[in-house]
Amino acid sequence: MSLLSVRNVTKKFGGITANQDVSFSLDAGQIVGLIGPNGAGKTTMFNCIAGYFPPTAGEIYLNDVNIAGLSPEQCARAGIARTFQVARTFTSMTALENVMVGAFLHNKNVRAAREAAAELLGFVNLGKFRDKPAASMTISEQRRLAVARALAVNPKLLLMDEVMAGLNPTEVKETVEVVLKIRDRGISCLIVEHVLEGIMPIANAIVVLDYGKKIADGTPQAISNDPQVIAAYLGDE
Numbered sequence: 001m002s003l004l005s006v007r008n009v010t011k012k013f014g015g016i017t018a019n020q021d022v023s024f025s026l027d028a029g030q031i032v033g034l035i036g037p038n039g040a041g042k043t044t045m046f047n048c049i050a051g052y053f054p055p056t057a058g059e060i061y062l063n064d065v066n067i068a069g070l071s072p073e074q075c076a077r078a079g080i081a082r083t084f085q086v087a088r089t090f091t092s093m094t095a096l097e098n099v100m101v102g103a104f105l106h107n108k109n110v111r112a113a114r115e116a117a118a119e120l121l122g123f124v125n126l127g128k129f130r131d132k133p134a135a136s137m138t139i140s141e142q143r144r145l146a147v148a149r150a151l152a153v154n155p156k157l158l159l160m161d162e163v164m165a166g167l168n169p170t171e172v173k174e175t176v177e178v179v180l181k182i183r184d185r186g187i188s189c190l191i192v193e194h195v196l197e198g199i200m201p202i203a204n205a206i207v208v209l210d211y212g213k214k215i216a217d218g219t220p221q222a223i224s225n226d227p228q229v230i231a232a233y234l235g236d237e
């Protein structure tokens with residue numbers, strides 16, 4: 001059985017159809033990339049999966065539970081965590097405190113939350129920032145901090161929205177290594193990304209959206225050779 005199964009999801013905002021009859025699935029232990037041109041509906045799909053918007057139609061199964069229409073907190077408790085396109089770090093708080101915010105979802109004990117947060121900071125290679133304000137970190141470091149905070153809710157599935165955008169090649173490599181470590185920890189990853197050199201080498205599958213519709217779904221190699229994908233997206237890279 002798939003971990004995540006998106007079934008015929010449509011999301012409309014008034015007259016705009018941001019997602020139209022989109023279906024795809026992701027198995028446990030997989031990294032799946034969600035790509036497509038600006039405005040294709042990628043973030044909207046994330047928002048539907050993570051409970052920020054109810055889909056207008058369709059179902060979203062996490063294992064055998066239909067989570068479509070649940071609140072963000074209910075989705076988080078069901079096992080879905082996410083990062084945002086613009087990293088929402090609390091800049092005046094320390095790195096450790098930022099991650100503790102996530103840990104408190106399951107752990108009301110401050111000491112246990114602090115220990116879990118410290119472990120996760122080390123996991124994303126930010127241990128040295130533990131007691132430093134998030135404002136002192138680079139964009140790349142703040143994105144990994146947001147990843148650590150999302151991991152602190154103990155997800156089965158992590159949704160990452162453009163964590164590699166605007167990073168230099170070294171930073172992209174560091175982020176890719178963290179994504180692989182997350183997968184190796186048993187957490188599946190669904191990643192919206194325009195940085196194809198980051199996502200293509202590590203994804204089990206790529207789902208391509210264009211004008212709200214799914215136009216392709218397959219291995220990175222199959223997607224790279226798909227004429228419709230090249231015309232809609234890869235052609236103008």
Ligand SMILES: Nc1ncnc2c1ncn2[C@@H]1O[C@H](COP(=O)(O)OP(=O)(O)OP(=O)(O)O)[C@@H](O)[C@H]1O
Nearest residue numbers: 013016017018036037038039040041042043044045
């Ligand atoms: N809250 C909203 N209200 C109205 N329209 C919205 C809302 N969110 C998204 N849209 C519209 O839905 C469409 C899809 O947008 P979305 O942000 O999901 O695309 P995207 O693929 O994530 O784009 P990008 O790569 O630029 O982030 C766009 O036409 C957008 O204007």
